[in-house]
Amino acid sequence: MTMRSALDILGGQPLAGEVAVHAAKNSALYLILAGLLSDEPVVIEGVPKLSDVLVGLEILEHAGVEVAWEGADVRLHAREVRDTSAPYRLVSKMRASFVVMGALLARAGEARISMPGGCAFGPRPVDRHIKAFAALGVEVSDDNGDFVARRRRPLQGRVVFEAPTVGGTQNVLLATALGDGVAEIENAALEPEIADLAELINRMGGCIEGAGTPFIRVQGVDRLGGTRFRPIPDRIEAGTFMLAAAATRSDVTLRGIRPDHLVAVRDKLTEAGVRIVDVARDAWRVDATGELTGVDVTAVEYPGIPTDLQAPFGAFLATVPGVSVVRDRVYPDRFTHVADLQRMGARMELTERTLVIRGGPLTGAEVHAADLRAGGALVVAGLAAEGTTRVLGVESIDRGYERFAERLSALGASVERVEAVASSDVLASSVAIASSGAAASSVATPASGAAASSEGAAASEGAVSVGHSG
Numbered sequence: 001m002t003m004r005s006a007l008d009i010l011g012g013q014p015l016a017g018e019v020a021v022h023a024a025k026n027s028a029l030y031l032i033l034a035g036l037l038s039d040e041p042v043v044i045e046g047v048p049k050l051s052d053v054l055v056g057l058e059i060l061e062h063a064g065v066e067v068a069w070e071g072a073d074v075r076l077h078a079r080e081v082r083d084t085s086a087p088y089r090l091v092s093k094m095r096a097s098f099v100v101m102g103a104l105l106a107r108a109g110e111a112r113i114s115m116p117g118g119c120a121f122g123p124r125p126v127d128r129h130i131k132a133f134a135a136l137g138v139e140v141s142d143d144n145g146d147f148v149a150r151r152r153r154p155l156q157g158r159v160v161f162e163a164p165t166v167g168g169t170q171n172v173l174l175a176t177a178l179g180d181g182v183a184e185i186e187n188a189a190l191e192p193e194i195a196d197l198a199e200l201i202n203r204m205g206g207c208i209e210g211a212g213t214p215f216i217r218v219q220g221v222d223r224l225g226g227t228r229f230r231p232i233p234d235r236i237e238a239g240t241f242m243l244a245a246a247a248t249r250s251d252v253t254l255r256g257i258r259p260d261h262l263v264a265v266r267d268k269l270t271e272a273g274v275r276i277v278d279v280a281r282d283a284w285r286v287d288a289t290g291e292l293t294g295v296d297v298t299a300v301e302y303p304g305i306p307t308d309l310q311a312p313f314g315a316f317l318a319t320v321p322g323v324s325v326v327r328d329r330v331y332p333d334r335f336t337h338v339a340d341l342q343r344m345g346a347r348m349e350l351t352e353r354t355l356v357i358r359g360g361p362l363t364g365a366e367v368h369a370a371d372l373r374a375g376g377a378l379v380v381a382g383l384a385a386e387g388t389t390r391v392l393g394v395e396s397i398d399r400g401y402e403r404f405a406e407r408l409s410a411l412g413a414s415v416e417r418v419e420a421v422a423s424s425d426v427l428a429s430s431v432a433i434a435s436s437g438a439a440a441s442s443v444a445t446p447a448s449g450a451a452a453s454s455e456g457a458a459a460s461e462g463a464v465s466v467g468h469s470g
């Protein structure tokens with residue numbers, strides 16, 4: 001029998017108190033890659049110790065970067081680049097690793113990056129990255145499952161993204177930061193993580209203008225130096241805590257946030273009846289003790305509601321009386337959490353990429369986090385549900401929520417990390433029960449088994465594998 005970590009949540013209790021938001025995973029992942037751009041040490045402060053970050057650091061070590069944790073800070077020293085490849089073993093664990101291509105191109109002039117695999121919530125291609133590199137004069141070919149990229153001259157030219165891409169924009173910023181050329185990006189992604197990377201590169205001596213707007217201009221420089229840098233706070237983590245507070249009708253204060261990064265989330269929660277009060281420059285009190293009403297949520301690019309909060313929003317709305325509608329224009333099929341929420345009693349129907357929710361009480365059940373934000377959603381639902389929810393697939397949650405159980409417990413939630421039988425074993429035993437004519441187990445459903453097996457290679461072993469996300 002394979003044992004896996006799970007979260008056992010005894011729900012239905014309000015949260016109270018304060019929580020400090022950690023640094024943004026989706027910024028830290030790119031900031032550490034910038035360590036490759038200099039032969040001097042770059043220190044990224046307060047890096048969350050998440051499995052995705054550890055994969056990113058492994059990719060850097062593979063390239064020859066010296067990586068050292070100094071408390072919560074990470075010191076990166078790329079004296080030289082020894083290897084310009086990123087193998088499938090690492091890229092398949094985390095799609096964001098593909099962005100090391102830009103950093104390697106800038107520093108070493110070449111990169112061989114394995115093609116990222118499938119993912120748990122619909123297609124996530126890298127075609128826009130490749131087209132952008134081609135527009136800048138990079139020769140890109142595919143060879144045996146790898147993309148091979150070469151720069152024969154300084155990168156320069158104009159990239160026009162047909163639609164914005166966060167990773168694509170970060171890849172171009174890294175690739176063009178060094179060298180004697182000018183690169184322009186049109187229709188760049190606006191997410192705050194882009195401006196964060198540009199600010200780090202500028203502090204290292206780079207010359208990037210316009211990051212955070214759709215038009216970015218990069219003037220390459222000869223060399224970049226070392227520096228220390230603290231990433232922006234994690235707006236997705238903050239949003240998840242806000243939705244957890246809302247779903248449990250709690251009064252919770254968030255500290256260490258960037259309110260300007262959360263305007264759309266605040267507006268939508270306010271529309272639903274949650275009271276959000278500024279208590280300091282970087283702190284919000286989220287009071288969901290009043291009457292709440294259903295709302296429509298469409299996840300779009302920044303500054304709209306982030307796709308990474310779409311699933312947690314759905315979990316919250318499943319608890320709110322009235323009808324709500326949820327759509328995702330960034331990842332239209334990101335609904336792996338729906339079957340599990342239905343198992344918890346959520347009245348929701350997914351038709352043509354539109355989730356219609358008729359909110360009401362939830363009850364605890366055994367569920368499986370098929371990807372990171374599905375995990376966030378199931379935890380939000382579990383906190384609100386009557387009875388015990390066991391969330392399997394905690395490996396997905398560990399990718400993006402640092403010490404989640406501990407921090408929710410500090411807010412008064414009853415959340416415990418336990419070792420549970422892997423869902424493949426549970427599935428096998430439920431099949432055995434069903435085929436012997438006994439009552440079907442309430443533990444596993446074909447839906448949870450299917451979600452697990454769509455996750456990739458490691459799924460064959462025990463279903464709660466590291467998915468493809470980030």
Ligand code: EPU
Binds near residue numbers: 123165
């Ligand atoms: N797209 C393409 N071709 C490309 C690139 C993107 O078609 O070459 C499409 C994607 O399929 C998607 C849309 O463009 O429909 C936007 O994708 P984007 O490239 O912006 O996403 P990403 O860079 O791969 C980052 C975050 C995701 C987050 C998205 C959207 C990181 C490490 N990941 O992914 O975060 O959902 O932006 O905001 O920054 C997560 O944290 O759970 C997560 C998945």
